Amino acid sequence: MNSRWTDGSMQARVRKRYAAERRFRFAGLFAVGLSMLFLAILLFTMASRGLGGFTQFEAALPIDFAKTDLFLDPAALRGPDADQTIAGTDLEGAISKAAAETFGPSAEQMFGAAAARNLGRRLLKDPGLLERRETFWLPVGSAIDVAAKHDGDAAAEKLVAQLQSKDQLRRRFNLDFLTASDATDPSAVGVWGALKGSFLTMLVTMVLAFPIGVLSAVYLEEFASRNRWTDAIEVSINNLAAVPSIIFGLLGLAVFLNVMHLPRSAPLVGGLTLALMTMPVIVIAGRNAIKSVPPSIRDAALGIGASKMQVVFHHVLPLALPGILTGTIIGMARALGETAPLLMIGMRAFIASPPSGISEPASVLPVQIFLWSDEVSRGFVEKTSAAIIVLLLFMLTMNGLAIYLRNRFERRW
Amino acid sequence: MKEKMPLNATTPVPTPSAAISAEAQMRGPSTVKEESYQAEATAQREPTTRVPEVPASNWDVPETASDRLPKMRADAISVFYGQKQALKDVSIHIHDDRVTAFIGPSGCGKSTFLRCLNRMNDTIAGARVTGKIELDGQDINSSAMDVVQLRARVGMVFQKPNPFPKSIFENVAYGPKIHGLATSKTELEAIVEKSLKRAGLWDEVKDRLTESGTALSGGQQQRLCIARAIAVDPEVILMDEPCSALDPIATAKIEELIHELRGRYAIAIVTHNMQQAARVSQRTAFFHLGEMVEYGKTSEIFTNPREQRTQDYITGRYG
Numbered sequence: 001m002n003s004r005w006t007d008g009s010m011q012a013r014v015r016k017r018y019a020a021e022r023r024f025r026f027a028g029l030f031a032v033g034l035s036m037l038f039l040a041i042l043l044f045t046m047a048s049r050g051l052g053g054f055t056q057f058e059a060a061l062p063i064d065f066a067k068t069d070l071f072l073d074p075a076a077l078r079g080p081d082a083d084q085t086i087a088g089t090d091l092e093g094a095i096s097k098a099a100a101e102t103f104g105p106s107a108e109q110m111f112g113a114a115a116a117r118n119l120g121r122r123l124l125k126d127p128g129l130l131e132r133r134e135t136f137w138l139p140v141g142s143a144i145d146v147a148a149k150h151d152g153d154a155a156a157e158k159l160v161a162q163l164q165s166k167d168q169l170r171r172r173f174n175l176d177f178l179t180a181s182d183a184t185d186p187s188a189v190g191v192w193g194a195l196k197g198s199f200l201t202m203l204v205t206m207v208l209a210f211p212i213g214v215l216s217a218v219y220l221e222e223f224a225s226r227n228r229w230t231d232a233i234e235v236s237i238n239n240l241a242a243v244p245s246i247i248f249g250l251l252g253l254a255v256f257l258n259v260m261h262l263p264r265s266a267p268l269v270g271g272l273t274l275a276l277m278t279m280p281v282i283v284i285a286g287r288n289a290i291k292s293v294p295p296s297i298r299d300a301a302l303g304i305g306a307s308k309m310q311v312v313f314h315h316v317l318p319l320a321l322p323g324i325l326t327g328t329i330i331g332m333a334r335a336l337g338e339t340a341p342l343l344m345i346g347m348r349a350f351i352a353s354p355p356s357g358i359s360e361p362a363s364v365l366p367v368q369i370f371l372w373s374d375e376v377s378r379g380f381v382e383k384t385s386a387a388i389i390v391l392l393l394f395m396l397t398m399n400g401l402a403i404y405l406r407n408r409f410e411r412r413w
Numbered sequence: 414m415k416e417k418m419p420l421n422a423t424t425p426v427p428t429p430s431a432a433i434s435a436e437a438q439m440r441g442p443s444t445v446k447e448e449s450y451q452a453e454a455t456a457q458r459e460p461t462t463r464v465p466e467v468p469a470s471n472w473d474v475p476e477t478a479s480d481r482l483p484k485m486r487a488d489a490i491s492v493f494y495g496q497k498q499a500l501k502d503v504s505i506h507i508h509d510d511r512v513t514a515f516i517g518p519s520g521c522g523k524s525t526f527l528r529c530l531n532r533m534n535d536t537i538a539g540a541r542v543t544g545k546i547e548l549d550g551q552d553i554n555s556s557a558m559d560v561v562q563l564r565a566r567v568g569m570v571f572q573k574p575n576p577f578p579k580s581i582f583e584n585v586a587y588g589p590k591i592h593g594l595a596t597s598k599t600e601l602e603a604i605v606e607k608s609l610k611r612a613g614l615w616d617e618v619k620d621r622l623t624e625s626g627t628a629l630s631g632g633q634q635q636r637l638c639i640a641r642a643i644a645v646d647p648e649v650i651l652m653d654e655p656c657s658a659l660d661p662i663a664t665a666k667i668e669e670l671i672h673e674l675r676g677r678y679a680i681a682i683v684t685h686n687m688q689q690a691a692r693v694s695q696r697t698a699f700f701h702l703g704e705m706v707e708y709g710k711t712s713e714i715f716t717n718p719r720e721q722r723t724q725d726y727i728t729g730r731y732g
Contacts (some may be wrong), residue, residue, distance in 0.1 A: 225538075297575060299536075300638070301575070301587075302533065302567035303564060304588040314587075314591075
């Protein structure tokens with residue numbers, strides 16, 4: 001027995017080693033705890049501010065269409081041009097007149113664009129309403145909504161109190177927020193247009209960046225000979241992944257809009273620009289994933305007479321796919337949250353209707369959030385937070401889908 | 414010493430390997446140093462000039478091929494990795510009714526030579542092969558020979574078992590599939606069954622063909638790789654140290670398998686284990702520092718080598 005291992009100084013060293021280990025564990029725990037705390041604060045702030053954006057106060061408003069000066073013909077609403085007839089009618093005027101009559105002159109502005117839209121829809125559904133006096137629950141304007149949810153100006157607060165005492169105010173889920181598009185009136189805005197724009201943009205990005213990125217990675221890793229050219233390409237790709245995104249926006253502006261004259265503000269151009277940005281990420285992740293496939297698998301396939309391409313597509317690529325998909329998820333998530341390059345190609349325009357194709361003008365969620373956060377009206381505050389929640393849910397869904405696909409590919413082996 | 418004791422008692426195979434495997438393990442060149450530390454082992458050790466015991470029965474294979482053309486003929490093969498010459502002027506004939514063993518210390522070029530025979534060296538960047546290799550009289554580097562077909566005709570089993578991460582069935586069926594050897598599913602199933610039976614694996618895996626090939630034990634994986642190579646009906650099978658990652662029992666099974674496959678396929682095997690070469694082969698080539706020092710009947714190489722270097726290697730002076 002050697003006393004070297006049992007004497008005091010050795011014991012002290014051992015204790016010091018364990019103490020260092022404990023300190024390190026504690027530091028790690030602290031870091032994780034801190035980030036969990038920040039995440040919790042973020043989620044709580046967003047939820048507390050944003051969840052209100054998904055609800056909307058409605059007030060009961062009796063309207064007697066016979067007494068209004070609309071002169072709407074029920075027959076016209078049953079005809080083929082009903083949409084245009086409604087659009088050409090001053091429903092907002094009729095509503096404010098009815099509101100002033102019912103709740104007093106101060107209530108003239110209590111309803112907004114959302115109420116007119118709502119009323120128009122109901123009239124289209126049932127033109128018979130025009131012939132009788134009817135009480136409608138209509139979404140109140142932004143000022144009243146804010147006053148009812150939090151606290152607004154004195155006049156609005158007074159009106160809310162008056163409505164609540166008569167039980168003429170109720171809170172409803174705001175389906176319009178998910179189905180409508182951008183508007184000037186915060187009570188009438190919705191995220192559908194931006195959501196659809198984001199979806200179409202991501203589609204274009206995915207369709208371009210994934211195959212091109214993966215095939216580039218496969219070519220560079222499996223087929224290209226190593227020389228000065230491939231080295232230069234590798235360095236360029238690595239640098240591209242680190243280029244600030246707004247530079248890609250400038251590139252998109254210069255090439256896609258000014259040279260190729262593609263439609264401004266369209267998901268097509270947005271998708272092209274974001275594809276440029278995402279591709280290097282996919283190429284790098286793809287090359288690493290392909291590199292990590294053990295060479296013994298390649299030998300095995302070559303040894304029984306598989307061609308180079310069969311080796312790559314039957315063995316290497318399926319084994320590398322989970323890694324490639326991980327890189328793609330990261331790249332796509334970054335592209336989905338990107339604002340700066342899209343501003344450069346004109347996607348910050350006010351678009352009041354959802355795009356019907358990839359060449360129609362559209363907005364995307366992060367830009368929509370940016371635009372709303374710039375608005376003066378108080379009603380936009382909770383709409384901004386609500387849109388952030390929608391964006392995060394969209395991102396979670398997208399990533400969840402990708403992770404599900406990845407796990408399925410992994411389980412096949 | 415202790416871990417090798419059970420082997421003697423439990424090895425069930427009736428091949429020559431059983432008779433000498435325990436002793437072979439004890440006296441292998443890698444264990445010579447270790448033995449010298451143990452007094453009892455030293456007492457048992459024979460003088461360094463002894464030759465390993467090999468079963469004479471293994472060498473009694475009739476020499477029918479002597480007047481026939483060799484299956485593969487390698488003529489003046491040199492291999493360069495960049496500037497470095499890994500193989501110098503090697504000429505060898507491989508006959509289709511024999512097992513040819515390549516022995517030699519690590520880095521002597523025996524695996525490099527084996528990989529020339531089915532042009533696996535093509536996949537290594539910077540590797541350059543000179544000389545001529547013929548398969549049935551046809552130059553394998555000529556434009557008339559397709560490298561993909563060559564590799565199907567000259568199959569390979571690697572040092573580390575490398576089954577595809579797919580089902581056992583898929584592993585064996587892959588070769589026939591890509592070469593279009595089976596026209597129907599039943600035909601493919603027949604090929605898979607035949608190959609697994611020849612590789613002595615059928616009874617162990619017939620009920621779990623859909624399980625992953627990587628879930629098998631190391632020895633089973635190596636036999637699966639042999640079944641995979643057999644499935645495309647090759648003419649030559651190259652084995653690159655097929656047992657170096659396996660335990661003695663799995664090794665004995667693979668050696669038994671080599672005995673059974675002999676005569677059906679020309680077999681060339683690279684091995685570090687001289688006793689293994691003595692057990693399974695009829696011809697042995699000794700490589701040293703990129704040169705082929707001696708090539709001849711296994712019986713002669715191991716009992717009466719012509720070259721001093723061969724004598725030194727076989728008796729454990731170096732390697």
